[in-house]
Amino acid sequence: MADSDVILLDLWISVFGARVRIALAEKGVKYEYREEKLDDKSPLLLEMNPVHKKIPVLIHHGKPVCESNIIVQYIDETWHANSPPLLPSDPYLRAQARFWADFVDKKIYEGAKKIWTTKGEEQEAAKKEFMDVLKVLEGQLGEKPYLVGESFGFADIAMIPFCIWFYTLNKIGNMNIEKECPKLAAWVKRCMERESVTKSLPDAHKFYELVLEMQKKKGQ
Amino acid sequence: MADEVKLYGLDGSPFVCRVKIALNLKKIDYKFVVEDLRNKSADLLKYNPVHKKIPVLLHSGKPISESLVIIEYMDDAWKGAPLLPKDPYEKAQARFWAKFVDDKCIPIVFKAIVSHGEEKDLAEAHEQLQFLENQLNEGKKFFGGDDINLVDISATFIAYWVGAAEEALGLKLVSKDKYPKLTEWCDNYINCQAVKDGLPPREILLGFFKMWFATPNSFVYNEFLNKSS
Numbered sequence: 001m002a003d004s005d006v007i008l009l010d011l012w013i014s015v016f017g018a019r020v021r022i023a024l025a026e027k028g029v030k031y032e033y034r035e036e037k038l039d040d041k042s043p044l045l046l047e048m049n050p051v052h053k054k055i056p057v058l059i060h061h062g063k064p065v066c067e068s069n070i071i072v073q074y075i076d077e078t079w080h081a082n083s084p085p086l087l088p089s090d091p092y093l094r095a096q097a098r099f100w101a102d103f104v105d106k107k108i109y110e111g112a113k114k115i116w117t118t119k120g121e122e123q124e125a126a127k128k129e130f131m132d133v134l135k136v137l138e139g140q141l142g143e144k145p146y147l148v149g150e151s152f153g154f155a156d157i158a159m160i161p162f163c164i165w166f167y168t169l170n171k172i173g174n175m176n177i178e179k180e181c182p183k184l185a186a187w188v189k190r191c192m193e194r195e196s197v198t199k200s201l202p203d204a205h206k207f208y209e210l211v212l213e214m215q216k217k218k219g220q
Numbered sequence: 221m222a223d224e225v226k227l228y229g230l231d232g233s234p235f236v237c238r239v240k241i242a243l244n245l246k247k248i249d250y251k252f253v254v255e256d257l258r259n260k261s262a263d264l265l266k267y268n269p270v271h272k273k274i275p276v277l278l279h280s281g282k283p284i285s286e287s288l289v290i291i292e293y294m295d296d297a298w299k300g301a302p303l304l305p306k307d308p309y310e311k312a313q314a315r316f317w318a319k320f321v322d323d324k325c326i327p328i329v330f331k332a333i334v335s336h337g338e339e340k341d342l343a344e345a346h347e348q349l350q351f352l353e354n355q356l357n358e359g360k361k362f363f364g365g366d367d368i369n370l371v372d373i374s375a376t377f378i379a380y381w382v383g384a385a386e387e388a389l390g391l392k393l394v395s396k397d398k399y400p401k402l403t404e405w406c407d408n409y410i411n412c413q414a415v416k417d418g419l420p421p422r423e424i425l426l427g428f429f430k431m432w433f434a435t436p437n438s439f440v441y442n443e444f445l446n447k448s449s
Contacts, residue, residue, distance in 0.1 A: 051320060051351055060309070063309055065309070065312045065316075066316055067315075067316055067319060070312050070315045070316055070319065071312070073311075073312070073315070074308050074309070074311075074312040077308035077311065078308045078309075091293055091296035091297040092279075092282050092284070092293070092297075094292075094293070094296055095284045095289055095290075095292065095293035095296070098286075098289045098292060098293075099284070099285060099286055099289050102286055102288075102289060103270065136270060
């Protein structure tokens with residue numbers, strides 16, 4: 001399969017784009033990276049993702065795959081001959097991987113955003129709710145090295161990009177996520193030992209600056 | 221215990237219904253355990269401690285939650301009557317549209333029903349429904365082609381619940397002239413035996429929607445809004 005026929009429409013700061021970058025790096029797939037501008041979306045992006053008009057979009061042999069978790073599974077299935085597998089082979093463990101990737105999708109993004117877009121009592125409530133969510137992940141990790149079993153995979157890929165948000169959340173929310181969730185902190189360190197992860201994640205400080213800028217624009 | 225299949229749920233839930241239909245299509249025998257959402261069983265809380273919601277599938281004592289995750293699990297565990305295409309690209313497309321139905325279509329259609337057809341909600345619902353209409357290309361009986369697949373099953377709410385709500389409310393959302401392909405799909409889909417056998421009686425849904433439109437803050441409404449998927 002001609003790996004050169006792989007294009008990724010993305011935004012470097014995006015946690016969802018990061019998921020796809022990690023998956024492609026894990027599989028050793030070479031691709032062309034194209035940075036999009038959210039306020040000036042390319043005609044190609046609008047053509048390839050007319051429903052959501054969002055990144056990331058993986059274009060393989062000219063055909064688009066959208067939605068980051070769906071793209072990651074597509075990468076695993078298409079380059080299944082390349083190790084490592086991103087999903088377990090056992091059906092029950094696969095279901096667990098999908099469940100936790102879905103959990104991250106449902107709970108993390110909005111939960112975290114609420115913390116830097118609210119103030120006072122509303123922010124305190126958002127902080128508590130978010131910590132409760134992280135504690136669930138902490139519980140799921142338990143004594144395991146990764147979220148579902150012994151190997152780095154789909155569920156970890158879904159969650160690890162959000163770790164760059166912890167710096168922002170700790171500063172703006174006056175939190176200490178690493179102290180409250182030591183297992184999660186250890187899991188982050190473990191994932192960061194992988195080159196696919198460190199190469200693919202945006203800078204945590206740059207993200208913090210972006211959020212501050214956003215807050216300033218909104219007059220917060 | 222080995223190989224035993226149990227489904228924890230409620231007849232009125234479109235998300236539980238998805239799993240029932242999938243079980244029927246795969247011809248899997250199962251025991252249905254009815255849950256009372258106001259008094260959730262110890263088993264349900266044990267098997268779905270994270271969300272505490274229905275449906276939950278129990279297979280050989282192992283629980284799986286979230287209806288679309290359950291259906292993918294079923295496709296991995298039971299090879300007959302596949303619910304997803306084999307080809308990775310086609311599979312990705314099926315997953316995309318099932319997620320679209322779950323994330324975009326159902327919430328806004330539900331909102332339009334709940335708001336009794338408020339203009340802005342209706343406009344947004346029509347925008348999303350149009351995407352579905354466009355997906356049913358010439359000659360395609362189901363979203364899965366000749367056979368029902370994950371996308372069809374994910375849209376069970378559109379095929380059956382919406383009609384009951386429309387009748388209870390006196391509001392037409394999915395009309396034949398606006399959605400010729402989608403309305404034809406609804407007919408084809410709900411008349412499939414495996415689907416028919418999984419659907420709750422229409423009178424139950426009508427009764428539920430009529431009662432609920434009279435008292436919109438009822439418990440089940442709130443549970444639905446939090447989504448039992």
